[in-house]
Amino acid sequence: xxxFYDIHVFCCVHQRPAGHTRxxxxxxxxxxxxxxxxxxxxxxxxxxxxxxxxxxxxxxxHGPALVVYPDGVWYAYxxxxxxxxxxxxxxxxxxxxxxxLLDPAVTPLPH
Numbered sequence: 296x297x298x299f300y301d302i303h304v305f306c307c308v309h310q311r312p313a314g315h316t317r318x319x320x321x322x323x324x325x326x327x328x329x330x331x332x333x334x335x336x337x338x339x340x341x342x343x344x345x346x347x348x349x350x351x352x353x354x355x356x357h358g359p360a361l362v363v364y365p366d367g368v369w370y371a372y373x374x375x376x377x378x379x380x381x382x383x384x385x386x387x388x389x390x391x392x393x394x395x396l397l398d399p400a401v402t403p404l405p406h
Contacts, residue, residue, distance in 0.1 A: 299345070302344045305364070307352040309351040320355065323358055323373065328359055328378050332346045332361075371395060
């Protein structure tokens with residue numbers, strides 16, 4: 296193993312101005328959900344997993360959004376249950392959560 300972390304999770308918590316046409320992850324509860332992901336990582340003793348707040352991941356319409364590296368897997372999540380599922384399935388066991396997946400084959404990039 297090299298580096299400090301085996302898994303790095305970036306959770307968008309970006310705040311756009313009120314009424315912005317694309318919306319923003321912050322207005323959809325991203326900060327609290329990201330904080331839950333951090334707490335779950337600590338509660339499970341996952342010292343080689345790092346969860347960071349990120350600014351815009353450019354998936355505003357689909358968010359809150361997060362990306363898990365080194366896998367490069369993107370998720371849209373809305374609830375604490377979604378966060379717990381991503382933590383259990385992907386972060387802890389390496390299994391993609393298909394129902395929350397932001398798939399580049401079907402999710403259009405913003406203009």
